[in-house]
Amino acid sequence: xxxxxxxxxxxxxxxxxxxxxxxxxxxxxxxxxxxxxxxxxxxxxxxxxxxxxxxxxxxxxxxxxxxxxxxxxxxxxxxxxxxxxxxxxxxxxxxxxxxxxxxxxxxxxxxxxxxxxxxxxxxxxxxxxxxxxxxxxxxxxxxxxxxxxxxxxxxxxxxxxxxxxxxxxxxxxxxxxxxxxxxxxxxxxxxxxxxxxxxxxxxxxxxxxxxxxxxxxxxxxxxxxxxxxxxxxxxxxxxxxxxxxxxxxxxxxxxxxxxxxxxxxxxxxxxxxxxxxxxxxxxxxxxxxxxxxxxxxxxxxxxxxxx
Amino acid sequence: xxxxxxxxxxxxxxxxxxxxxxxxxxxxxxxxxxxxxxxxxxxxxxxxxxxxxxxxxxxxxxxxxxxxxxxxxxxxxxxxxxxxxxxxxxxxxxxxxxxxxxxxxxxxxxxxxxxxxxxxxxxxxxxxxxxxxxxxxxxxxxxxxxxxxxxxxxxxxxxxxxxxxxxxxxxxxxxxxxxxxxxxxxxxxxxxxxxxxxxxxxxxxxxxxxxxxxxxxxxxxxxxxxxxxxxxxxxxxxxxxxxxxxxxxxxxxxxxxxxxxxxxxxxxxxxxxxxxxxxxxxxxxxxxxxxxxxxxxxxxxxxxxxx
Numbered sequence: 001x002x003x004x005x006x007x008x009x010x011x012x013x014x015x016x017x018x019x020x021x022x023x024x025x026x027x028x029x030x031x032x033x034x035x036x037x038x039x040x041x042x043x044x045x046x047x048x049x050x051x052x053x054x055x056x057x058x059x060x061x062x063x064x065x066x067x068x069x070x071x072x073x074x075x076x077x078x079x080x081x082x083x084x085x086x087x088x089x090x091x092x093x094x095x096x097x098x099x100x101x102x103x104x105x106x107x108x109x110x111x112x113x114x115x116x117x118x119x120x121x122x123x124x125x126x127x128x129x130x131x132x133x134x135x136x137x138x139x140x141x142x143x144x145x146x147x148x149x150x151x152x153x154x155x156x157x158x159x160x161x162x163x164x165x166x167x168x169x170x171x172x173x174x175x176x177x178x179x180x181x182x183x184x185x186x187x188x189x190x191x192x193x194x195x196x197x198x199x200x201x202x203x204x205x206x207x208x209x210x211x212x213x214x215x216x217x218x219x220x221x222x223x224x225x226x227x228x229x230x231x232x233x234x235x236x237x238x239x240x241x242x243x244x245x246x247x248x249x250x251x252x253x254x255x256x257x258x259x260x261x262x263x264x265x266x267x268x269x270x271x272x273x274x275x276x277x278x279x280x281x282x283x284x285x286x287x288x289x290x291x292x293x294x295x296x297x298x299x300x301x302x303x304x305x306x307x
Numbered sequence: 308x309x310x311x312x313x314x315x316x317x318x319x320x321x322x323x324x325x326x327x328x329x330x331x332x333x334x335x336x337x338x339x340x341x342x343x344x345x346x347x348x349x350x351x352x353x354x355x356x357x358x359x360x361x362x363x364x365x366x367x368x369x370x371x372x373x374x375x376x377x378x379x380x381x382x383x384x385x386x387x388x389x390x391x392x393x394x395x396x397x398x399x400x401x402x403x404x405x406x407x408x409x410x411x412x413x414x415x416x417x418x419x420x421x422x423x424x425x426x427x428x429x430x431x432x433x434x435x436x437x438x439x440x441x442x443x444x445x446x447x448x449x450x451x452x453x454x455x456x457x458x459x460x461x462x463x464x465x466x467x468x469x470x471x472x473x474x475x476x477x478x479x480x481x482x483x484x485x486x487x488x489x490x491x492x493x494x495x496x497x498x499x500x501x502x503x504x505x506x507x508x509x510x511x512x513x514x515x516x517x518x519x520x521x522x523x524x525x526x527x528x529x530x531x532x533x534x535x536x537x538x539x540x541x542x543x544x545x546x547x548x549x550x551x552x553x554x555x556x557x558x559x560x561x562x563x564x565x566x567x568x569x570x571x572x573x574x575x576x577x578x579x580x581x582x583x584x585x586x587x588x589x590x591x592x593x594x595x596x597x598x599x600x601x602x603x604x605x606x607x608x609x610x611x612x613x614x
Binding site: 034037038039108120121124125127131132133134135136137138139 | 341344345346415427428431432434438439440441442443444445446
């Protein structure tokens with residue numbers, strides 16, 4: 001029997017995935033991994049920055065590009081807000097004529113083009129005009145929950161980072177420049193680095209989180225909370241455990257588990273005792289290294305019990 | 308970065324390709340090879356036997372199953388003529404509930420279910436009811452020609468086997484039981500085996516063809532032509548070159564190139580001379596082994612010039 005390779009039919013299939021890809025969660029990654037198996041070039045078409053949303057984004061534009069790069073995406077076609085004027089027909093013509101797109105992947109509910117006229121259904125209704133290999137993806141579930149950027153945002157806003165991470169397929173990341181803080185933690189014996197996070201990036205709800213600090217490969221305790229001196233702006237401070245080195249200019253922190261709510265303390269000593277407790281809990285949680293994402297909730301519960 | 312595998316989202320994606328798959332040509336094979344890359348089980352859903360066509364089929368039912376088996380298909384769901392009563396909804400429910408189909412692949416113009424109500428477009432219009440990963444395939448071209456079973460049938464009926472083979476992606480096969488012939492060829496010094504080909508199988512137009520006889524791994528000269536004693540039925544006879552062994556009970560012959568039309572001869576000697584010429588041409592054609600399918604036309608022309 002003769003063997004047929006993809007090249008026989010499609011010399012260089014360019015595969016385009018179209019979507020917002022905020023957070024590049026499990027379902028997004030699944031779609032991109034599908035592209036990968038097709039053996040062609042992978043083009044991602046996405047708005048950058050997000051055309052309407054100005055806050056609560058899971059990704060800054062830089063983070064989105066970095067994540068796509070890590071997934072092996074060859075080309076990103078970035079659409080800007082003014083590109084919303086492009087009609088669905090014009091959009092398809094750009095993909096087919098300019099990029100020689102042979103396979104188009106999109107979520108069942110994705111819309112594109114002026115007035116959101118384009119959709120998978122629209123494509124099949126206009127198939128004579130745009131005959132293309134079309135892969136349509138249904139809502140995907142993980143442990144019964146439909147994976148979506150909106151649900152992940154909701155979970156993070158409620159502080160449920162362990163569940164958000166399960167849907168993301170990785171641990172939610174906060175990254176930013178290290179800025180000078182008030183140095184209060186340092187006086188207590190727990191020096192912290194304050195992170196400057198872009199305002200469009202979603203912060204998890206106020207609270208204390210066990211984290212992994214990527215550049216220095218250390219665990220840490222992160223505090224997200226109100227900073228009275230800055231009005232509504234919230235501060236993000238991380239204390240890196242067992243670290244005596246120079247703190248890098250930028251930090252990238254993976255949120256692993258939520259340890260507790262923020263609270264007011266009657267005395268500095270009460271605060272110091274609580275921080276010691278947070279550190280102890282974090283050390284127990286990480287005693288066997290970073291837990292697998294799916295086991296984090298369980299490990300946290302047993303760590304809390306053993307404290 | 309954490310690596311995501313397909314299993315994280317879809318533990319065992321069953322991938323179903325739905326279609327008639329007559330001839331399992333390049334485009335069919337492309338669709339099935341796409342299934343293969345998804346990493347799940349591969350289910351093919353196809354009518355067996357063909358629900359309406361009673362002749363000119365590129366495959367007998369047995370040949371279709373054999374070809375699907377060779378492509379690594381795990382399960383074939385065979386629909387019979389009476390299954391045409393199944394509505395498109397019922398059809399989808401069988402796929403999703405009984406076979407846990409997660410990915411459905413079909414040609415853009417495929418219809419299924421009672422009254423041909425189901426189609427890729429119908430699926431997207433009823434997506435709430437049947438959320439499924441849907442891959443729709445456009446007409447595929449090979450050297451400018453749209454690959455289709457109908458076109459391949461037309462080409463074979465005109466004797467253009469080299470072109471038909473290019474669209475098939477393999478060489479058209481005739482296979483059947485060896486039956487007793489009149490032994491005329493033997494008397495001339497060119498013993499032939501007569502093949503009994505099922506009546507629903509499409510025969511190429513009358514003529515003489517250079518072939519490859521699979522079981523005995525020899526080249527041969529095949530004659531398709533009228534057999535006056537049998538009315539309209541046509542005979543298929545093959546003379547295997549350089550072969551002195553026992554002819555197997557069944558033969559499987561790949562058609563490589565059309566050498567000439569059938570014709571009447573004034574004398575037995577004229578016939579003998581022509582057969583010698585056919586054999587010489589076949590030997591020149593195959594002097595470097597089986598030519599690649601795409602080069603067969605060119606090789607045949609240069610063989611004819613050098614004769």
